[in-house]
Amino acid sequence: MDFETIIGLEVHVQLSTKTKIFCSCATSFGENANTNVCPTCLGLPGALPVLNKEALKKAILFGNAINAQINQDSIFARKNYFYPDLPKAYQISQFERPIVGKGSINIEVGDTNKTINITRAHLEEDAGKNIHQDNYSQVDLNRACTPLLEIVSEPDMRSSNEAIAYLKKLHSIVRFIEISDANMQEGSFRCDANVSIRPKGDSNFYTRVEIKNLNSFKFIQKAIDYEVERQIQAWEDGVYKSEIVQETRLFDTQKGTTRSMRNKEESADYRYFSDPDLLRVHIPQDLLDSCKNLPELPDEKLNRFVNELNIKKDDAKILISSLEMARFFEDMLSFGASIKNSSSWLLVELLGKLKGEVNLNNCGITSLGLATLVKRIDEGKISGKSAKEILDAMLESKNNDVDHFIKSLGLEQVNDDGAIIKVVDEVINANSDKVEEYKNGKEKLLGFFVGQVLKNLKGVNPAKVNEILKEKLK
Missing domain, CATH: 1.10.10.410 (Arc Repressor Mutant, subunit A)
Known part of the structure; x- marks a missing residue:
């Protein structure tokens, strides 16, 4: 029997505000445990939350980036559940009227374009962090109350490849509009994957399983692929109804398998009700208007690179694959380097030399340094072969003085x-x-x-x- 995979994703994006969503504690990462806390984010009696306007603004920017409905009036609710790193025993979230309503983004998988619909994107507070060591656990509440934007897709994805394309596009959008650093290693961009299967041609939805807290594109794909195979095997073995239950599972990165964590709650189990400490949110028209001026989005930049700068589409895709890469390339052009050589020397020569943990951010080569090297090639002052020798010297010394290396290495071309x-x-x-x-x-x-x-x-x-x-x- 052939099966169809059904995937819906819930993506949690930490917003890059200086302070938390309902108090003035700092959101800085890597501080000593339980130092960025106060009575409000600890949930102490008598402490009252106050909404962070900057978090609201960033949510609206995202909504506009995906052409979504923005709800000018919305409500914060209490989502009740107990967890050690949730000091109030409830989470302030949104249920009935989120800030961002229905929207969509387009993805490209191979030669196929597809629209993935987004159900909603709502603001909420993050929980703290449990640290498990030996026979005891500790709780760090620095992260508690950090502003989150939870982006919920429709179950529109039919393969792990589509899921990864969607996540990468989403990751790119939040970086380009600068609402989050989306650092996956630090948990600023993570997702829960809802996965189910059905026989091809069947329009029914069957039991879905949630895979929790995935924060690596590689592991997300592996987790989805494993879960699909597990469910297909259960169906073929005739034990689907007994073994595939609605639950939350974790992905074991060492074994490459998912394992049961807990039964999956329904919305009724959370006993949502409007938070009595927070007024209904009404977004002023001037704030709505100010959020309409978006930076250039990834697809817009891709089209400009291809149609106006005549860059090959495959190269342009790499150039816009991250905000840092796109800025590096555009800075090179602003410094007077030619388009063709800038693209070639960034994508082929420089990136080709970056291995392991070394990347564009920490390699020591600046956009001005590489642009100067390209300009000297454009001017005929050095050859391409000499430029490669100079680039090696720049990487080794983290010195961007191109003219110094031309002189010290005796590489200036004869143009007399x-x-x-x-x-x-x-x-x-x-x-x-x-x-x-x-x-x-x-x-x-x-x-x-x-x-x-x-x-x-x-x-x-x-x-x-x-x-x-x-x-x-x-």
Whole structure:
């Protein structure tokens, strides 16, 4: 029997505000445990929450980026459940009227374009963090009350490839509109995957399983693929109804398997009700209007790179794959480097040398440094071969002074017409027979003449040699 996979994703994005969503504690990552806390985020009696306007603004920006309905009036609710890192025993979230309503994004998988619908995106507070060691556990509440935007998709994805394409597009959008650093290692961008299967041609929805707290594209794909296979195997073995139950599962990254964590609650189990400590939210029209001016989105930048800068689409996709990459490339152009060489030297030469933990952010090469290197190639001051030698020296020393390396390594090309003409004349006079052959139509001999000049004149600009030789051989 052939099966169809049904995937819906709930993505949690930590918003990059300086303070928490309902209090003035800092949201900075990596502080000593339980130092960024106060009576409000600890849920102490008498402490009252106050909504962070910046978090509200970032939610609206996201809504506009996915062409979603923005609810000018919305409500915060209490979502009741007990967990050690949730000090109030409830989470302030949204249920009936979220800030962001229905929207959509387009994804591309291979040659296929597809629209993934988004049900809602609501604001809520994050929980703390449990730290398990040996025979005891500790709770760090620094993260408690950090503003989260939970983005809930429709079950529109039919493969793990589509799920990853959707997540990468979402990750790109929140980075480009600068509402989150979306650092997956720090938990700023993580997701829960709801996975189910059904026989192909069947329109019914069957039992879905939630895989909780995934924060790596690689592991998300592996978790979904494993869960699909587990459910198909259960169906084929005739034990689907007994083994596949609505539950929350965790993905074991070491074993590559999912395991049961707890039974999955329904919305009624959370006993939602309007938070009595928070007024209904009414977004002023001027705030709504101010959020309509979005930065250039990934798809818009891709189209501009392809249609206006004439960059190959595959290269343009890499250039817009992260905000840092796109900014690096555009900075190079602003410094006067040519489009073609900027793209080539960034994507092929520089990225090709970055291995392991070394990346564009920590390699030591600045956009100005690489742009200067490209400009010296554009100007004919150095050859491409010499530029590679200089780039190696720049990476090793983390020194971006291109002209220093040109001088210290003795790599400046000879562009003196007089010196080149002198050697060209000597080569032509010494090879009169080949000159006659060239004039009689054997134009491939031009390469021979160029090679002879380069052999006799080290460090010369080949393009200049080509130009002078063609003129002389007429």
